[in-house]
Amino acid sequence: MARRYDPERRQRIIDAAIRVVGEKGIARLSHRTVAAAADVPLGSTTYHFKTLDDLLVAALRQANEGFAKVVASRGGLEDPETDLAGELAGLMGEWLAGDRTGVELECELYLAALRRPALRPVAAEWARDLADRLSRRTDAVTARALVALVDGICLQVLLTEAPYDEEYARDVLRRVIP
Amino acid sequence: MARRYDPERRQRIIDAAIRVVGEKGIARLSHRTVAAAADVPLGSTTYHFKTLDDLLVAALRQANEGFAKVVASRGGLEDPETDLAGELAGLMGEWLAGDRTGVELECELYLAALRRPALRPVAAEWARDLADRLSRRTDAVTARALVALVDGICLQVLLTEAPYDEEYARDVLRRVIP
DNA sequence: ATCCCATGTGTACAAGCGTACACAACGATG
DNA sequence: CATCGTTGTGTACGCTTGTACACATGGGAT
Numbered sequence A, B: 001m002a003r004r005y006d007p008e009r010r011q012r013i014i015d016a017a018i019r020v021v022g023e024k025g026i027a028r029l030s031h032r033t034v035a036a037a038a039d040v041p042l043g044s045t046t047y048h049f050k051t052l053d054d055l056l057v058a059a060l061r062q063a064n065e066g067f068a069k070v071v072a073s074r075g076g077l078e079d080p081e082t083d084l085a086g087e088l089a090g091l092m093g094e095w096l097a098g099d100r101t102g103v104e105l106e107c108e109l110y111l112a113a114l115r116r117p118a119l120r121p122v123a124a125e126w127a128r129d130l131a132d133r134l135s136r137r138t139d140a141v142t143a144r145a146l147v148a149l150v151d152g153i154c155l156q157v158l159l160t161e162a163p164y165d166e167e168y169a170r171d172v173l174r175r176v177i178p
Numbered sequence C: 001a002t003c004c005c006a007t008g009t010g011t012a013c014a015a016g017c018g019t020a021c022a023c024a025a026c027g028a029t030g
Numbered sequence D: 001c002a003t004c005g006t007t008g009t010g011t012a013c014g015c016t017t018g019t020a021c022a023c024a025t026g027g028g029a030t
Helices: A007-024 A031-038 A042-048 A052-074 A084-097 A100-112 A117-135 A140-160 A166-176 B009-024 B031-038 B042-048 B052-074 B084-097 B100-112 B117-135 B140-160 B166-176
Strands: none
Touching: A007 A031, A007 A042, A007 A052, A007 A100, A031 A042, A052 A084, A052 A100, A052 A117, A084 A100, A084 A140, A084 A166, A100 A117, A100 A140, A117 A140, A117 B140, A140 A166, A140 B117, A140 B140, A140 B166, A166 B140, A166 B166, B009 B031, B009 B042, B009 B052, B009 B100, B031 B042, B052 B084, B052 B100, B052 B117, B084 B100, B084 B140, B084 B166, B100 B117, B100 B140, B117 B140, B140 B166
16 A cells, blocks of 8 residues: 555645635636645646546545535435425525535536536436435435436526525425325 | 638637537637637637627527527427427427537536626526426426426436436426426 | 655646737728 | 728737656655
8 A cells, every 4th residue: 555645735636626616617727726726836736636637536526525414414315204305405405505606616516527528427426326315215216306306406596696495496396206 | 811801700700619619618619719610810709709708608699599499390388288298308309319519519508607607697598588488388486497307307318428218307397297 | 774666846848828909901981 | 082990810929728757855665
């Protein structure tokens, strides 16, 4: 097992990348900007992440874990007593209510997979994880549909800059559940 | 320096921009690449579109019209006799079955609005247009939900590279309609 | 103690970028 | 015909980019 000379170096670069994407968007992510944000020399970023895609994959992985933590901390998704639609709607509300730049960051990374094949497996994995989680409360078809609807609602909130309407989300999600 | 006083110059630049985005993605769109694709000098693109955002707005507008034409040519959305869910599912199928790069292009432009405020009104307009159209067949809340679900389903088809399942889409869309 | 190699650093290069701006060619207007 | 504003063209400047590569360094193995 190779021991790292600076074990935090790599992690710090990922954190900086997430910060850069959140503040300035993927378009402005470069080896140089992330190096500046992480306060490390340029060569350090190119050493740990030979291509920008590598860095994006690592960032998306970490962002996904962030969302997973929100899901886990609420925990209501697992409990068969709770209202599934309401729980999902509440989850989205909590997520969207927080730091907007964080939300935009995760969405941007997620959507970037559309054109970056390297990110596609990670994005697909996120969708599958959520669907699997939902499958414990309902059937597979419904689970997939719920994920699609969640994605669509989030997208519209972010694109139209309309405020998130939790009641509306809960109502619509409930319709999908048979 | 062959052609001068080209009345279709502006339009050709937009077409070239759409081609560039479709083939290489927004990230590779620049005044120079679009100039090369349109076979016009660099100065010509900067003259007609002072900023790249201007060009993107024009391209997104045109792409949206392309989708609207598919909707209009089918025409089933207006007819109260048809099954709304089935019509929507068929629409998505027709759209997704065609040239994949075209679909990805429209999605990419649509999603780019997340980080480019200039595109946001155009993207919102597209969503509103479709919702308005659907409102003639159902209530406003359901219309919005259908748009969200359509967006989400398209997104998942493109992100997971799974084949489009029209039957599944129709079934799920139908659940949303009260 | 010595060597090896993963890790970290600095710098340089060619390519591409947006932008600005001076000039050229036309249509319209007088 | 003269003038003017619109449209089109060429070029140059300063900047950022990805990438490569030589060099530094220090921990683990021998």
